[in-house]
Amino acid sequence: MGKSTSPYPRLSASATGTGVVSHAGSVLLLRTAEKTGLTDALSVALSPWRKPLSRHDPGKIVLDLAVALALGGDCLADIAQLRAHPEVFGPVASDPTVSRLIATLAADADMALSAIDTARAAVRTAAWSAAGDRAPDDDIDEYHPLIIDLDATLVTAHSEKEHAAPTFKRGFGFHPLCAFVDHGGEGTGEPVAMLLRAGNAGSNTAADHITVVKKALAQLPCDPGYRVGRTILIRTDGAGGSHAFLEYLTKRRLSYSIGFGLTDAMVTEISSIPQDGWTPAYDADGQVRDGAWVAELTDLVDLSSWPAGMRLVVRKERPHPGAQLRFTDHDGLRLTAFTRQHPPRRAPRPRTTPPPPRPVRGPHPERESHRPGESSAARIRPEPGLARHRATRLRTRRVDPDARPARAPRPEVGAETAAPAPVVDRRADHPPCPPHPPQTRRPSTLGPPAHPRPRPPQRATRTDLTSINPIIRDEREMSSGAVDPDATRPCRAAHRCPTPDQRQRPPIRNRSGRPRGLR
DSSP states (O other): OOOOOOSSOOOOOOTTOOOOOSOTTHHHHHHHHHHHTHHHHHHHHTGGGOOTTOSSOHHHHHHHHHHHHHTTOOSGGGGHHHHTOHHHHOSOOOHHHHHHHHHHHHHTHHHHHHHHHHHHHHHHHHHHHHHGGGSTTTTOOSSSOEEEEEEEOOEEOSSOOTTOEEOTTSOEEEOOEEEEEOOOTTSOOEEEEEEOOBTTOOTTOHHHHHHHHHHHHHTOTTOOSSOOGGGEEEEEOGGGOOHHHHHHHHHTTOEEEEEEOOOHHHHHHHHTSOGGGOEEEEOTTSOEEEEEEEEEOTTTSOOTTSOTTOEEEEEEEOOOTTOOOOTTOBTTBEEEEEEEOOOOOOOOOOOOOOOOOOOOOOOOTTTTTOOTTSOOOOOOOOOGGGSOOTTTOOOOSOOOGGGSOOOOOOOOTTOOOOOOOOOOOGGGGSOOOOOOOOOOOOOOOSSSOSSOOOOOOOOOOOOSOOOSOHHHHHHHHHHHTSSOSTTOOOOTTTTTSOOTTTTSOOOOBOTTSOBTTOO
């Protein structure tokens, strides 16, 4: 039996058991994290922030905090409810350990959040792949897109926390912006991205909406790159109806359905719509919604400053009992508007008549090896029996006499004579060459020339056999006594020719410095 590598203990449910534990419903969350690989993915992603001799894994600490939030906790100290049940959650880190880990991750918040988001995206891909045809991204297209809802919420802070500020509803806390994937009528929203903001953050801040959309798209397994196409639909309320946010969605070619604020001029145009211009409204299930009608205002108002292709739709409906009408409402009906960008339908390809058949061409006179006046060779039918047998290397006898064109009979063996070669006079075709002009030669005469060439002066011959080397020549003259050594003419190359005294070799000395042969 293999040993379990999960950081959480194994539990078994039995009717005869006597032990009872609380928070048993959280076991479903723990087993889901194990089956999808979230436990291992967080451990690997947060391993750079783990100290060498630490006992608790940073990935398990973060996962324990997420489970504590799911059980109703709202601060780090609420992890104590997990620490009280080690038989369910295993060893849980202490409050100082959790505080130190959060401080370490906050010191490098961008890298830590990026690592956690990468792990979440990989786990979501595995989970949606295991879901098969029940996955949210199964069989999505332009007309059945994957819906991402953006909405902000308020989180109340009971004390002075970091970035806590007064809210627009006269509260105190935070104002995060969240993104959820819609699972349809049979499921709930799946959170994919969240942006933490101060309590006084604006509701219609375009930069925050763009950041949340980028994070949400990065979490989708179906995101092939920057352009995801019309298969993704972004929905939000009137807070997202800004020029910058709509231009960003248009640039990324995303479908959208976003609330739009009506002006007095638009309300005036709405009042001019005839009664037959309104059509019944339908709900998400395709059923007619009682007391609601819709009409399109795209051609009635000026939308030149908005992105191209945007459509403006207005809805009027009866308010529910107790609702307070606004100044923009008309005839006791509440008016709401939203913008959308419907994907254009592909126009059918125009039907074209097929081209006329080409005229049948006959054999080319130069390519078929015959001339226009001659008859072409007979067509050869394909005969598989004409192939040689591999074993005998002989042709089979299945030869059709009609398969070859008719030829003249050949003469018998021995009666063949070589035809005489035709005599061709090639010179008859060319005119004769003209005679060459006579060459004029210089006449030659016998005897000496009239004007003899001058001869160069002859050099005087040397009678003495002496060496041209001045050194050897001087030694010979001094040894014979013919020349006085003191009256000897200095050598022209005195700087190169040493004197006889200088030509004496120095005595060879031994290692002690004395000449050899001396003791």
